[in-house]
Amino acid sequence: QVQLQESGPGLVKPSETLSLTCTVSGGSVSSGSYYWSWIRQPPGKGLEWIGYIYYSGGTKYNPSLKSRVTISVDTSKNQFSLKLSSVTAADTAVYYCAREQGTTINSWGQGTLVTVSS
Amino acid sequence: QSVLTQPPSVSAAPGQKVTISCSGSSSNIGNNYVSWYQQLPGTAPKLLISDNNKRPSGIPDRFSGSKSGTSATLGITGLQTGDEADYYCGTWDSSLSAGVFGGGTKLTVL
Numbered sequence: 001q002v003q004l005q006e007s008g009p010g011l012v013k014p015s016e017t018l019s020l021t022c023t024v025s026g027g028s029v030s031s032g033s034y035y036w037s038w039i040r041q042p043p044g045k046g047l048e049w050i051g052y053i054y055y056s057g058g059t060k061y062n063p064s065l066k067s068r069v070t071i072s073v074d075t076s077k078n079q080f081s082l083k084l085s086s087v088t089a090a091d092t093a094v095y096y097c098a099r100e101q102g103t104t105i106n107s108w109g110q111g112t113l114v115t116v117s118s
Numbered sequence: 119q120s121v122l123t124q125p126p127s128v129s130a131a132p133g134q135k136v137t138i139s140c141s142g143s144s145s146n147i148g149n150n151y152v153s154w155y156q157q158l159p160g161t162a163p164k165l166l167i168s169d170n171n172k173r174p175s176g177i178p179d180r181f182s183g184s185k186s187g188t189s190a191t192l193g194i195t196g197l198q199t200g201d202e203a204d205y206y207c208g209t210w211d212s213s214l215s216a217g218v219f220g221g222g223t224k225l226t227v228l
Contacts, residue, residue: 037217046120047155047163047206049217062216096162100217103210104153104168111162 002027004097004109012091012116018084022097022109029078030055035100036080038071040093041111048093052100053080087116121146122207124220130197131228138192138223140207146218150210152190154183157204157222166205167192197227 008020022036029036035052042048051061053071061069065084073080084091092115099107123141130136140152154167165174167183170190182193190207207220 039217046222047208047219049208049219052217060215063214102169103151103208103217104165105155105163105208105217106165106168106174108162108164 002099002107004099004107006095006097006109006112008112008114010113010115012087012114013118014088014116015086018082018087018091018095018114018116020082020095020097020112020114022080022082024078024080024099027099028075029073029080030075033101035060036071036073037098037100037105038082039096039098039105039108041096042090042093050082050084050095089116092116120221121211121214121218122209122220124205124207124223126221127224127226129226129228132197132199134197135193135195136197136225137194138205138207138225140190140192140220142188142190142209142218144188145213146188146209146211147185147190148188149212152183152185152207152209154181154190154192155206155208157206159203163206194225199227201225202227 003025012018037052038050068085070083094111096111097109098105151169155163157163170185171183204222211218
C-alpha cells in the first residue's frame with residue numbers, strides 16, 4: 001500500500017519561497033497510472049488543489065497559483081516536490097501531497113502545516 | 119468561493135440517513151467523475167467514493183454516491199457518532215484544467 005510523507009520547513013518568511021518534498025513508499029512515482037499532487041487547506045477552511053506532476057515531468061497547476069508554483073519529480077529518489085514563491089500569510093495552510101488517478105485522489109499524506117510569518 | 123457548492127452543515131440522529139449535495143456545472147461535474155472524501159477532525163482526507171458511485175475496499179456500504187447532470191450526492195445511512203466529520207466533493211474542471219473541490223460539509227450526528 002502506497003504511503004506518502006511530506007517534509008520541509010514549518011515556518012517561512014513573507015516574500016520567500018515555500019519548499020516541500022513528498023517521499024513515496026510502497027509505490028513508484030514512475031508509474032504511468034498516476035499523477036502526483038499537492039493540495040492545501042488553510043486553517044479552518046476547505047481544500048484547494050494546487051497542481052500535479054506526471055512521472056515524465058508534465059504538469060498542471062491551479063490557475064490562481066500558476067504564476068508562483070513549480071512542481072518537480074525526482075524518480076531516482078521516488079520523490080516529488082512543491083515550490084511556491086512570494087508567499088504571504090494567505091499561503092499559511094496544511095499542505096498535503098497525494099496520489100491522483102483520473103479525477104480521484106486515492107492516497108493522501110498526513111499533511112504538514114506551513115506558517116508564513118516573519 | 120469554491121467552484122463546487124456544498125451545504126455548510128447537515129445533521130441527523132444516530133441510525134438515521136443523511137444526504138450531502140454537491141452542485142457544479144457542465145465543465146466539471148457534468149462531464150467528469152465525482153469523488154467524495156471524509157476528513158475526521160485533525161486528520162487527512164480519506165477517499166470514500168470514486169467515479170460517482172464506487173466504494174474503495176474497506177468503505178462500508180452505508181456510504182453511497184450518485185450523480186445526475188451537474189449535481190452529485192453523497193448518502194450515508196445508519197449514522198454513527200464516528201461519522202462526524204467534514205465531507206468534500208471533488209472532480210476535474212475541464213475549463214480550468216484543474217482539480218476542484220466543494221467547500222465542505224460538516225456532518226453532526228446529534
